[in-house]
Amino acid sequence: MLSVDLKKKLKNFSLEATFDVSNEIIVLFGPSGAGKTTILNSIAGLTHPDNGYIKLNNHSLFQINEKPLPIQKRNIGYLFQDYALFPHMTVKKNINYGMKDESLVNELVSVVGIGHILDSYPHQISGGEKQRVALVRALATRPGALLLDEPFSALDEETRKECQNELLRLHKLWKIPVIMVTHDYKEAEKVGDRIIRIEKGKLLEN
Amino acid sequence: MLSVDLKKKLKNFSLEATFDVSNEIIVLFGPSGAGKTTILNSIAGLTHPDNGYIKLNNHSLFQINEKPLPIQKRNIGYLFQDYALFPHMTVKKNINYGMKDESLVNELVSVVGIGHILDSYPHQISGGEKQRVALVRALATRPGALLLDEPFSALDEETRKECQNELLRLHKLWKIPVIMVTHDYKEAEKVGDRIIRIEKGKLLEN
Amino acid sequence: EPIEKSEEKEELFISAATSLTDVMTDIVDTYKEDNPNTQVTLNFGGSGKLAQQIQQGAPVDIFLSADQKWMDTLENQELLAADTRSNFAKNKLVIISQKDSLISIKTLEDLQHKEIGQIAIGNPDSVPAGNYAKEALQHSNLWEGLTDQFVYAKDVRQVLTYVESGNTAIGFVYATDILMGNKVEQLAEIDEKLHKPIVYPAAVTSSSDNPVSAEKFVDFLQSKTAKSIFESYGFN
Amino acid sequence: MNYTPLFLSLKIAGIATCIVFVLGVIFARLIARNNFPGKRILEAILLLPLVLPPTVVGFGLLYLFGKNGPIGSLLLNWFDYQVIFTWVGAVIAAIVVSFPLMYQSAQASFQNYDRNIENAAFTMGASKFKVFWTISFPLAWPGLLAGLVLTFARALGEFGATLMIAGYIPNQTETIPLAIYFAVESGNTDAAVFWVVSIIAIGFSAILWLNWWSGKNILKFTSDK
Amino acid sequence: MNYTPLFLSLKIAGIATCIVFVLGVIFARLIARNNFPGKRILEAILLLPLVLPPTVVGFGLLYLFGKNGPIGSLLLNWFDYQVIFTWVGAVIAAIVVSFPLMYQSAQASFQNYDRNIENAAFTMGASKFKVFWTISFPLAWPGLLAGLVLTFARALGEFGATLMIAGYIPNQTETIPLAIYFAVESGNTDAAVFWVVSIIAIGFSAILWLNWWSGKNILKFTSDK
Numbered sequence A, B: 001m002l003s004v005d006l007k008k009k010l011k012n013f014s015l016e017a018t019f020d021v022s023n024e025i026i027v028l029f030g031p032s033g034a035g036k037t038t039i040l041n042s043i044a045g046l047t048h049p050d051n052g053y054i055k056l057n058n059h060s061l062f063q064i065n066e067k068p069l070p071i072q073k074r075n076i077g078y079l080f081q082d083y084a085l086f087p088h089m090t091v092k093k094n095i096n097y098g099m100k101d102e103s104l105v106n107e108l109v110s111v112v113g114i115g116h117i118l119d120s121y122p123h124q125i126s127g128g129e130k131q132r133v134a135l136v137r138a139l140a141t142r143p144g145a146l147l148l149d150e151p152f153s154a155l156d157e158e159t160r161k162e163c164q165n166e167l168l169r170l171h172k173l174w175k176i177p178v179i180m181v182t183h184d185y186k187e188a189e190k191v192g193d194r195i196i197r198i199e200k201g202k203l204l205e206n
Numbered sequence C: 001e002p003i004e005k006s007e008e009k010e011e012l013f014i015s016a017a018t019s020l021t022d023v024m025t026d027i028v029d030t031y032k033e034d035n036p037n038t039q040v041t042l043n044f045g046g047s048g049k050l051a052q053q054i055q056q057g058a059p060v061d062i063f064l065s066a067d068q069k070w071m072d073t074l075e076n077q078e079l080l081a082a083d084t085r086s087n088f089a090k091n092k093l094v095i096i097s098q099k100d101s102l103i104s105i106k107t108l109e110d111l112q113h114k115e116i117g118q119i120a121i122g123n124p125d126s127v128p129a130g131n132y133a134k135e136a137l138q139h140s141n142l143w144e145g146l147t148d149q150f151v152y153a154k155d156v157r158q159v160l161t162y163v164e165s166g167n168t169a170i171g172f173v174y175a176t177d178i179l180m181g182n183k184v185e186q187l188a189e190i191d192e193k194l195h196k197p198i199v200y201p202a203a204v205t206s207s208s209d210n211p212v213s214a215e216k217f218v219d220f221l222q223s224k225t226a227k228s229i230f231e232s233y234g235f236n
Numbered sequence D, E: 001m002n003y004t005p006l007f008l009s010l011k012i013a014g015i016a017t018c019i020v021f022v023l024g025v026i027f028a029r030l031i032a033r034n035n036f037p038g039k040r041i042l043e044a045i046l047l048l049p050l051v052l053p054p055t056v057v058g059f060g061l062l063y064l065f066g067k068n069g070p071i072g073s074l075l076l077n078w079f080d081y082q083v084i085f086t087w088v089g090a091v092i093a094a095i096v097v098s099f100p101l102m103y104q105s106a107q108a109s110f111q112n113y114d115r116n117i118e119n120a121a122f123t124m125g126a127s128k129f130k131v132f133w134t135i136s137f138p139l140a141w142p143g144l145l146a147g148l149v150l151t152f153a154r155a156l157g158e159f160g161a162t163l164m165i166a167g168y169i170p171n172q173t174e175t176i177p178l179a180i181y182f183a184v185e186s187g188n189t190d191a192a193v194f195w196v197v198s199i200i201a202i203g204f205s206a207i208l209w210l211n212w213w214s215g216k217n218i219l220k221f222t223s224d225k
């Protein structure tokens, strides 16, 4: 269970978001620049809200006036919108970096179809391949919660479906809170248990 | 008129693409890792084919055994898949860098909705905002041909439509060859005069 | 003196001016032949540097300086053992030029008549050879007239380099230095009466752990054996 | 107290720094971006003045620029100009000893950013020259600044080679390090302390100013991160 | 010919380089990533040994480590150890004069890459230590290598401060630069040339080797670009 209640001043508006994620997949849906990535960054610990709290399974990740829990202790898997792959490591090393479960990784690699580029460096692979590597890397840590920032945006229809299905399968297995951002409403409906709309920093729950 | 006939060995297969683009919009459509970006890179001059030729309006851009025309002389606008914004310049300076026509830029900025971030640096804006900046920057040079690598993938439905329409409007005005990559078939049908399918480096024209 | 020959090895640490590098190595080798139980360590550097090391408490037993000034400084600061100071070698000041140069200078007075251009000289404030040269020139009332022509060097070796490479026509060095530069020749010897005697002082430091054998070594520098070695290196 | 060494040091270090900066950037850029046989060897040669004790460098310069040296005799015959024993000689010494610092820093910094950003600029029709000044240079700036600071500091502190080629001629080639050296050697503690404090003050304020100025003008874009 | 200076120089420069590399990286990392008042001033202070003529640095060290100096007296009382006139003194001199080069290079290179990549590693549960070694360090490597090369070269060529604190004691503190100096002083041109050639050869091969080794092990990921 992930509980979020945060306020943060951004340049053009202020972000206010209060929502709970039980062991379900929530889709954050909203126009470009609405504040979706900022919410995920706050949960992961890359940036800190000005006010409010963030809790995961009753552990406090962030609480105003307390020292925030450092990123590395949060156990939250995060697929960055711009992937943030390690440029100096091969795909294989990228994936193995925080790997908890090798057989899971082997399976993921073959499902998303990146087996042929395991020895390539990030600058040697295509955009969609990078995105899939980032996906596998985030899943490989077997996190306690999962944040996916437009995880399938660079994929073709078919690969995208396979990845969606794999995500659903893993979610059934792991039963953890997942927040996913997408601009594709069909995808949101298919994958999400619940869709939260966001516009100019304010939530409008469906 | 852009004529392409290129062969290039990639890691897992070899790319073979022969096609002409008259003053129309062509959509390159195909799975992740099929070679779409590689084709665009070859046309823009970032990488060179192993064989073949590339011509724009009967000027040779690339011809085997000749010195390829340098990138800066090709007059081809290119929206990179990963944007490649200048990190040390504000959005405004990014856009003005190769600007030919100020009034066009002003109009584009307001149509795609990035007026409020003109003074921000790339690391201060959202993913979709970056993509729109890259789009405006590529169009601002008023190029003789245009390459768009998944130009709207990070945009919400509505913004995406506005950008598509603007692209169509400009294309009517400019009448230049445009190649666009997308994974969204609806978009391909709406924007493209013609769709070229590509799979594992081979073209399968519709 | 067989009584002094104990089984224990004694260590002597000697700081000697750079210009004594070769001759002192030779002398110490000779000294060791008769005193196998004495282990001598030699340290070289400019007299100023060596004196500063001693001032900062470096473990030196004997100081061999190239000039009196730094010896005086140490003595005033009571860093020298009483009554151990003595002069052990002498040198002469000469004017040199590149070999086969057409310049002919016989006396100091010739310096003012000739179109000789720049003159290399050790910086009188810090290099003893420069200081002696300055004294001699002042004595002959030539110093003022020549000041524009001087290039000051940080040691005698640099003077040699300038003359060897032909960048200055003449320079002032010690007689012993000519042996080191084989591209230079002596034009004139400076009259010793024009400057203070060029003597090398030695002394035992007050912090020495082995004052007895240190003094013995200083005495050895005055011996006939040592004198002949000094002479073979051009000292007199 | 005679303040000539102060101005002389500033003049010499300033001029040398400018020249080294330009040369270092050009060399680093050309060499970093081109692969040719012997590249590594050329790079190692460019670093040699750093390995050699300054006096040896000075010795080499003396032979090159001396009255009978290959360069020195040319200058003398053609322009009737003598480098030895002038402040220009000190500039040359400072250039030679500090060049490796600039080169090595610049060379590392031109490797250290995403080349695709330059390509993006080329697609907008920018000339190589424009791309260099507007993209490569500012992106490489942190490393270039490091080199600039090292260069200035090294040029300011240069002693051994300077003394050899420029000689010690009071008021003409007497830089602060020379003044310090001779003050120390002649036991003139007051003057030595004065000049040590001066050179520290100059080095200190120059470095602070460079950092401040660069933070204000060039590095703005990283300030938020 | 006596080869002691060769081994001595290698030992001293090698040890000094290792220490300076570690210290430089740690300082640069701590200072580059934290903003505190006086940061710029601390940085400028760390660069000071570069501005001062080595003899002055040597004088300072002599004072600090001398029998009566603040550090020297401690060492003497506690460990009965004296640094002056030992090869350890030469190591200290080399450390002090080359530290600024390493620090400045390292500090620039830790600014020069995308911090988000470190954050990505943190989200995977990696400790600060692991992130430093596996992410920050290799990404900063080009600049660190530049610093390493400069440091080794400078340590190898160090003369003025070494002579002051370690003295010139044949076979004990006689590094190659000292050997060169005294060979020149005593007019022994052959020996001088021999040692100059040796130091060039060592510097040259060390730099070539460092570049080659780093290209092979650490920079692979940029090789295609």
Ligand SMILES: Nc1ncnc2c1ncn2[C@@H]1O[C@H](COP(=O)(O)OP(=O)(O)OP(=O)(O)O)[C@@H](O)[C@H]1O
Pocket (backbone or CB within 6 Å): A010, A011, A012, A031, A032, A033, A034, A035, A036, A037, A038, A039, A081, B117, B123, B124, B125, B126, B127, B128, B129, B154
């Ligand atoms: N580092 C930053 N500093 C200041 N403002 C920022 C920063 N990052 C983002 N912003 C601004 O905050 C707002 C929300 O950004 P955010 O990245 O959260 O949007 P988003 O919903 O993820 O958009 P997109 O769908 O385009 O990725 C935007 O207006 C953006 O310009």
Ligand SMILES: Nc1ncnc2c1ncn2[C@@H]1O[C@H](COP(=O)(O)OP(=O)(O)OP(=O)(O)O)[C@@H](O)[C@H]1O
Pocket (backbone or CB within 6 Å): A117, A123, A124, A125, A126, A127, A128, A129, A154, B010, B011, B012, B031, B032, B033, B034, B035, B036, B037, B038, B039, B081
């Ligand atoms: N720099 C490179 N060096 C070697 N191989 C590369 C390089 N860039 C891409 N490839 C490989 O070439 C193939 C085609 O890549 P390309 O980037 O053209 O794909 P794409 O069609 O654009 O895919 P996507 O839709 O995922 O962006 C891929 O298999 C990729 O791994």
Ligand SMILES: [Mg+2]
Pocket (backbone or CB within 6 Å): A036, A037, A038, A081, A149, B126, B127, B128
């Ligand atoms: Mg976003």
Ligand SMILES: [Mg+2]
Pocket (backbone or CB within 6 Å): A126, A127, A128, B036, B037, B038, B081, B149
């Ligand atoms: Mg692509």
